[in-house]
Amino acid sequence: MRGLRHRHAGTAGAAGVSGRPAAVGACDRAAAAALDAADPLARFAEEFHHPMDVRGGRQIYLCGHSLGLQPVAAATVVEQELRDWRRLAVSGHWSAERPWSTYHERLSGPLATLVGAAPDEVIAMNSLTVNLHLMMVSFFRPSGSRNCILLEKSAFPSDRYAVVSQLRFHGLDPDRHLIEVAPRADESCLRTEDLIDAIERHGERLALVLLPGVQYLTGQALELGAAIATARRCGAGIGLDLAHSIGNIPARLHDWGADFAVWCSYKYLNGGPGTIGGCFVHERHAHATDLPRFAGWWGHDAATRFLMGPDFAPMPGASGWQVSNPPILAAAPLVASLDLFERAGLQRLREKSIGLTGFLQAAIEARLGERAEIITPSAADARGCQLSIRLRRPACEAKRCHELLGAAGIVGDWREPDILRLAPAPLYNSYEDVLLAAEALERVA
Ligand SMILES: Cc1ncc(COP(=O)(O)O)c(C=O)c1O
Numbered sequence: 434m435r436g437l438r439h440r441h442a443g444t445a446g447a448a449g450v451s452g453r454p455a456a457v458g459a460c461d462r463a464a465a466a467a468l469d470a471a472d473p474l475a476r477f478a479e480e481f482h483h484p485m486d487v488r489g490g491r492q493i494y495l496c497g498h499s500l501g502l503q504p505v506a507a508a509t510v511v512e513q514e515l516r517d518w519r520r521l522a523v524s525g526h527w528s529a530e531r532p533w534s535t536y537h538e539r540l541s542g543p544l545a546t547l548v549g550a551a552p553d554e555v556i557a558m559n560s561l562t563v564n565l566h567l568m569m570v571s572f573f574r575p576s577g578s579r580n581c582i583l584l585e586k587s588a589f590p591s592d593r594y595a596v597v598s599q600l601r602f603h604g605l606d607p608d609r610h611l612i613e614v615a616p617r618a619d620e621s622c623l624r625t626e627d628l629i630d631a632i633e634r635h636g637e638r639l640a641l642v643l644l645p646g647v648q649y650l651t652g653q654a655l656e657l658g659a660a661i662a663t664a665r666r667c668g669a670g671i672g673l674d675l676a677h678s679i680g681n682i683p684a685r686l687h688d689w690g691a692d693f694a695v696w697c698s699y700k701y702l703n704g705g706p707g708t709i710g711g712c713f714v715h716e717r718h719a720h721a722t723d724l725p726r727f728a729g730w731w732g733h734d735a736a737t738r739f740l741m742g743p744d745f746a747p748m749p750g751a752s753g754w755q756v757s758n759p760p761i762l763a764a765a766p767l768v769a770s771l772d773l774f775e776r777a778g779l780q781r782l783r784e785k786s787i788g789l790t791g792f793l794q795a796a797i798e799a800r801l802g803e804r805a806e807i808i809t810p811s812a813a814d815a816r817g818c819q820l821s822i823r824l825r826r827p828a829c830e831a832k833r834c835h836e837l838l839g840a841a842g843i844v845g846d847w848r849e850p851d852i853l854r855l856a857p858a859p860l861y862n863s864y865e866d867v868l869l870a871a872e873a874l875e876r877v878a
Pocket residue numbers: 560561562563589591592645649674676677697710
């Protein structure tokens with residue numbers, strides 16, 4: 434069997450944790466309706482704009498792992514910033530409804546809650562890959578024989594490009610200094626014990642370990658606490674790409690002790706296409722003014738920034754890694770979205786997410802049986818919203834099934850060579866959405 438159906442024996446804390454909703458036997462319309470009726474978060478779906486299909490019906494949008502839906506309140510916040518710009522021009526930096534000079538600060542608290550950090554450890558800035566480079570400038574510091582980066586084999590291409598270019602920047606050869614950890618032959622997901630073993634085996638050579646919170650292709654949530662502890666024990670730096678986990682799975686970045694994390698805000702955070710990303714820098718580096726960093730005026734001590742002195746004095750904490758002043762119009766929709774997260778509560782969202790994704794899995798398995806293979810782990814604590822599905826058909830036919838699904842108003846996406854990704858988002862999807870998606874998949878696959 435190709436997929437990893439359950440978290441493997443020997444991985445901590447996972448045994449017996451099923452992603453399926455306990456209350457549901459059959460995955461039928463009645464069960465979906467009952468679950469929706471009992472859902473305390475159901476009303477949040479109305480806080481989003483849902484795209485329409487060609488027949489004028491609401492699309493069933495299961496693509497929040499790529500781009501989240503637009504919060505209805507986003508336009509109000511963006512319009513407020515446009516109004517303040519119109520009305521106040523430059524003085525909006527201090528006198529706008531939400532003063533622009535401190536705009537990024539209002540995002541830190543809600544973002545910190547989502548990633549399990551203190552507000553000073555978190556900053557909204559730039560976009561993900563840019564932040565990854567900035568973090569590697571500080572936290573990938575090859576020295577002597579400790580000059581390698583460990584990455585998972587099917588890492589998101591941008592991460593790999595960034596890592597390879599950083600190695601070359603330091604005069605290192607990616608063929609020798611990039612260590613990639615792959616799943617076992619005929620398995621889709623990385624076993625925690627294999628990851629830990631690889632970190633330990635290469636420990637003395639590792640300057641940096643870079644891991645995803647949720648793997649973009651398989652939907653697997655790695656056991657970050659264990660991996661981070663191992664990397665630190667080996668003396669390696671450790672960074673995380675949380676693109677697919679922020680707003681999806683709660684994290685405990687501070688307690689886990691990662692050196693840094695980076696993320697984008699356009700997926701589960703619903704901040705809009707290309708919106709401002711974010712960064713976590715652990716408190717232990719808050720005052721590390723000796724760390725090399727690529728500086729800019731927005732990272733300079735806010736109290737003396739406008740004295741326009743020649744010498745850079747970074748702010749303590751993650752803020753000290755800022756380079757430029759923040760893009761207000763890009764950040765505004767995120768203000769609206771983070772407000773929804775605060776009102777819904779991450780814990781309640783997570784509980785609903787476990788139910789929704791479990792229901793989707795059960796409905797697909799019941800309807801498609803052997804015709805589909807779900808490669809995402811079944812254990813709730815080994816995945817987030819997303820299911821990655823392989824249809825047992827020749828690749829071109831499977832891709833055609835994905836297109837037919839789209840034509841039926843079900844929006845997921847396709848990743849080459851053969852993965853269909855569907856991700857019910859607890860803020861705006863229902864059990865009915867999930868059931869209709871499984872029924873449509875049964876018809877087309
Ligand atoms: C896992 C992961 N890492 C990195 C990126 C790149 O993000 P950005 O274009 O914001 O740099 C993406 C984009 O989808 C992603 O999914």
